[in-house]
Amino acid sequence: MADPPPAPLLALRGIGKSFLGVRVLDGVDLDVAAGEVHAVVGENGAGKSTLMKIVSGGYAPDEGTVEFAGRPRAFHGPRDAQRAGVGIIHQEFNLLPERTVAENVYLGHEPVRRGLVDRREMLDRTRRLLASIGETALPADSRVGRLGVAQQQVVEIAKALALDARLLIMDEPTAALADQEVELLYGLVRRLQERGIGLLYVSHRLTEVFDLSSRITVLKDGRRVTTVNTAQTTADELVRHMVGRELSSYYPQRAGPDDRGPVRLTVRGGGNRKLRGVDLELRAGEVLGIGGLQGSGRSALARALFGVAPFTTGDVELDGEPVRLRSPRAAMRAGIAYVTEDRKGEGIVARQSVLDNALLASRAVFAARSGRAARTARVRELLDAVEVRAAGDDQEIRFLSGGNQQKVVLARWLALTPRILLFDEPTRGIDVGAKSAIHDLVRRLATDGAAVLMISSELPELLGMSDRIVVLRDGRIAGELPAGATEEEVVALAVGAVREAAA
Amino acid sequence: MRVAERRPLPLRIRTDGIAPIVALLTVLLILIAFVQPDFLAPSSLMSFLGRSAPIILLAAGQYFVIVCGEFDLSVGSLVTAQVVVAARLIDSDPSRTWPVVVLLLAGGALVGLVNGLVTTVLRVPSFITTLGMFLILVGAVYLWSDGAPKGGLSEEFRRFGRRAIEDVPLLGRIPYALLVLVVVAAIAVVLTRSDFGRTLVAVGDNPRTAELSGVRVVRTKTIAFMLSGLAAAVAAILLGGYSGVSFQAGVGLEFGAITAVVLGGVALGGGRGSVVGAMLGALTLETLFALMNFAGVSGALRSTVQGVIILLAVAVSSLRSSSSR
Numbered sequence: 001m002a003d004p005p006p007a008p009l010l011a012l013r014g015i016g017k018s019f020l021g022v023r024v025l026d027g028v029d030l031d032v033a034a035g036e037v038h039a040v041v042g043e044n045g046a047g048k049s050t051l052m053k054i055v056s057g058g059y060a061p062d063e064g065t066v067e068f069a070g071r072p073r074a075f076h077g078p079r080d081a082q083r084a085g086v087g088i089i090h091q092e093f094n095l096l097p098e099r100t101v102a103e104n105v106y107l108g109h110e111p112v113r114r115g116l117v118d119r120r121e122m123l124d125r126t127r128r129l130l131a132s133i134g135e136t137a138l139p140a141d142s143r144v145g146r147l148g149v150a151q152q153q154v155v156e157i158a159k160a161l162a163l164d165a166r167l168l169i170m171d172e173p174t175a176a177l178a179d180q181e182v183e184l185l186y187g188l189v190r191r192l193q194e195r196g197i198g199l200l201y202v203s204h205r206l207t208e209v210f211d212l213s214s215r216i217t218v219l220k221d222g223r224r225v226t227t228v229n230t231a232q233t234t235a236d237e238l239v240r241h242m243v244g245r246e247l248s249s250y251y252p253q254r255a256g257p258d259d260r261g262p263v264r265l266t267v268r269g270g271g272n273r274k275l276r277g278v279d280l281e282l283r284a285g286e287v288l289g290i291g292g293l294q295g296s297g298r299s300a301l302a303r304a305l306f307g308v309a310p311f312t313t314g315d316v317e318l319d320g321e322p323v324r325l326r327s328p329r330a331a332m333r334a335g336i337a338y339v340t341e342d343r344k345g346e347g348i349v350a351r352q353s354v355l356d357n358a359l360l361a362s363r364a365v366f367a368a369r370s371g372r373a374a375r376t377a378r379v380r381e382l383l384d385a386v387e388v389r390a391a392g393d394d395q396e397i398r399f400l401s402g403g404n405q406q407k408v409v410l411a412r413w414l415a416l417t418p419r420i421l422l423f424d425e426p427t428r429g430i431d432v433g434a435k436s437a438i439h440d441l442v443r444r445l446a447t448d449g450a451a452v453l454m455i456s457s458e459l460p461e462l463l464g465m466s467d468r469i470v471v472l473r474d475g476r477i478a479g480e481l482p483a484g485a486t487e488e489e490v491v492a493l494a495v496g497a498v499r500e501a502a503a
Numbered sequence: 504m505r506v507a508e509r510r511p512l513p514l515r516i517r518t519d520g521i522a523p524i525v526a527l528l529t530v531l532l533i534l535i536a537f538v539q540p541d542f543l544a545p546s547s548l549m550s551f552l553g554r555s556a557p558i559i560l561l562a563a564g565q566y567f568v569i570v571c572g573e574f575d576l577s578v579g580s581l582v583t584a585q586v587v588v589a590a591r592l593i594d595s596d597p598s599r600t601w602p603v604v605v606l607l608l609a610g611g612a613l614v615g616l617v618n619g620l621v622t623t624v625l626r627v628p629s630f631i632t633t634l635g636m637f638l639i640l641v642g643a644v645y646l647w648s649d650g651a652p653k654g655g656l657s658e659e660f661r662r663f664g665r666r667a668i669e670d671v672p673l674l675g676r677i678p679y680a681l682l683v684l685v686v687v688a689a690i691a692v693v694l695t696r697s698d699f700g701r702t703l704v705a706v707g708d709n710p711r712t713a714e715l716s717g718v719r720v721v722r723t724k725t726i727a728f729m730l731s732g733l734a735a736a737v738a739a740i741l742l743g744g745y746s747g748v749s750f751q752a753g754v755g756l757e758f759g760a761i762t763a764v765v766l767g768g769v770a771l772g773g774g775r776g777s778v779v780g781a782m783l784g785a786l787t788l789e790t791l792f793a794l795m796n797f798a799g800v801s802g803a804l805r806s807t808v809q810g811v812i813i814l815l816a817v818a819v820s821s822l823r824s825s826s827s828r
Binding site: 306308328329332338340345346347348349350351352356359360361363364365372412 | 698701702704705708709711712713714715716717718719774775
């Protein structure tokens with residue numbers, strides 16, 4: 001156990017919270033000292049977001065006390081918490097894209113002179129504020145919509161500081177950032193620390209947690225498992241606390257050379273608005289990893305194969321027969337399934353039941369194929385097989401954790417017994433435990449003879465899962481790598497730092 | 504699926520979210536029992552249900568459209584048009600009754616088809632599509648009938664909306680309209696439990712997901728509009744019999760139906776609600792009007808009351824859904 005600091009900035013004691021009779025938090029204690037980065041880790045559904053909402057005034061706790069700056073507090077809503085000095089930086093920003101940086105930073109409390117907004121003063125203050133956190137390169141009068149994600153994040157932070165935040169909550173701050181931007185965020189976090197600001201840092205990525213935090217609290221099933229000093233723990237130990245399993249057991253065994261079957265899918269010269277000259281072969285029994293930067297055409301490739309935005313040039317062959325994949329229905333009839341990267345936006349129907357979600361595709365496309373009772377029974381079996389955890393199959397899917405939602409989506413596709421599966425970021429936003437369950441499932445599908453194409457931005461996942469890796473850049477294939485390639489090789493191809501391999 | 508084996512019974516009617524409307528209806532009936540105890544006598548209650556059948560049918564039709572995320576404002580003028588057309592075509596000739604009934608149903612489906620295709624293929628928001636259809640039908644029916652309804656309905660045609668099976672033990676009488684309602688309601692419930700019905704709600708919840716799961720969104724929504732048109736045709740047959748031929752036959756029914764559906768717990772914008780709730784919403788609305796009538800409240804307040812109900816019901820449901828997030 002780590003020692004609590006003598007006079008913490010934030011002290012949570014025995015926090016409990018239930019929703020609809022489900023206990024989400026139970027007796028959680030947590031301290032944050034001024035100038036400390038305190039990381040909170042745990043699987044999805046462990047209670048991290050609920051805890052953060054309690055600290056930032058979004059929810060009132062059912063039990064326990066929140067003490068901030070030495071005084072017991074019961075915040076009445078987020079604004080009240082902000083005024084008291086608690087700022088929160090959400091994964092999704094809350095900025096007005098058509099307004100300038102300064103206007104966003106001082107939104108709602110603009111400096112006023114003679115009843116009018118004092119623009120010059122507002123700009124000056126914003127510049128001073130940005131300079132004080134070392135962000136001199138960010139123009140205070142630039143439109144926020146023109147800034148990159150990393151810079152918008154800085155604006156969010158400045159916004160909180162303009163309200164004299166003493167405690168900042170950062171919820172998965174690097175989720176939307178590119179690798180080089182993460183470095184910049186590190187610098188910013190350290191400068192905030194030097195100003196004496198306490199930081200609560202929620203993240204799935206253990207690397208960051210180790211790089212930045214001084215203490216780590218592990219939550220599991222709404223309870224605090226432990227709080228440790230970062231210097232005295234290891235990633236393995238943390239993962240064990242989170243799921244009770246070693247890090248080394250992460251990825252399932254790859255396919256051997258004999259496991260690969262015949263070529264299922266061939267693309268020759270495939271192109272559309274986002275892709276050019278794509279040549280690709282996908283074999284039964286293999287997991288083909290697709291790497292590349294955001295916007296390199298990875299998702300466009302999956303969407304072309306699934307008929308969402310079909311190829312306009314080139315040929316596609318399925319088991320040696322030419323095929324036209326003009327719509328999702330056509331692709332599904334051809335035995336192709338597609339698990340999208342935007343689970344909330346295009347993967348689930350949030351207010352429908354687990355069962356309705358799992359039955360969606362069977363009902364839509366193969367309604368006449370088998371009797372309703374048989375079909376429902378089969379889908380229930382699949383939900384069992386992928387180990388969905390829910391209160392029942394009539395529970396609305398939105399109440400499930402990301403990992404369980406993804407398993408339901410998977411069951412939806414498995415019900416069609418697809419022969420080709422396209423996975424776009426299958427484990428995005430999913431906790432560690434469910435992640436490895438999904439990895440196992442993906443591999444099992446390949447072993448059972450399906451051809452799997454898997455897109456991933458997470459290099460360890462891409463390297464750990466793939467039997468070969470095709471890297472895309474600017475809508476073209478930049479090169480192919482065998483299993484056992486290194487992160488450096490993938491990145492080099494993705495950014496074009498090496499001569500292109502013959503694709 | 505792990506834990507809690509709580510599987511729904513195979514024949515269960517989806518009852519999600521109808522508890523509030525059942526409670527409200529009960530309260531209104533209790534109030535009526537104080538103000539006008541005679542109302543609850545079996546034969547009077549049966550007549551009331553028969554009178555309410557058209558609006559309940561329209562609510563059921565409107566349910567399909569609203570639950571997939573659209574609106575149908577054309578049903579009121581569609582009812583008027585159907586009644587006027589029926590009178591002119593039948594022209595008091597009993598032998599034409601059944602052909603005209605078939606024609607009305609086809610006409611209702613056709614109007615729904617046009618509404619659906621304009622909304623989905625031409626991407627006109629359904630609010631505008633069906634408002635346009637409303638105006639087109641109003642104008643067309645005036646033009647076609649030269650400004651005054653002509654002809655007349657046959658007694659056979661009027662039977663559905665006006666007559667009842669009399670001297671039934673216990674119940675007193677069973678209006679034909681009630682029988683029609685029971686049949687249509689049963690069909691509606693079966694439809695919502697079918698693949699089509701479940702898919703329709705999914706389309707209203709998230710059309711993107713539905714599309715990427717192979718749902719033909721255009722077709723599904725168009726069928727919903729056709730169901731609403733069919734329901735309007737049946738309602739027109741009952742109303743023509745009950746209240747006779749006039750240009751006022753269907754005035755305001757579209758708002759009545761939408762109010763009823765919202766009152767019954769169906770989310771505007773789609774994705775949530777049951778057809779049973781929608782139909783109970785219509786019954787509750789009619790019960791409220793009956794209560795107002797008994798209590799001596801001016802009938803002129805009807806539309807005001809509907810307006811207030813719509814605003815309140817939507818406010819309550821959005822507050823609830825935002826707090827449970």
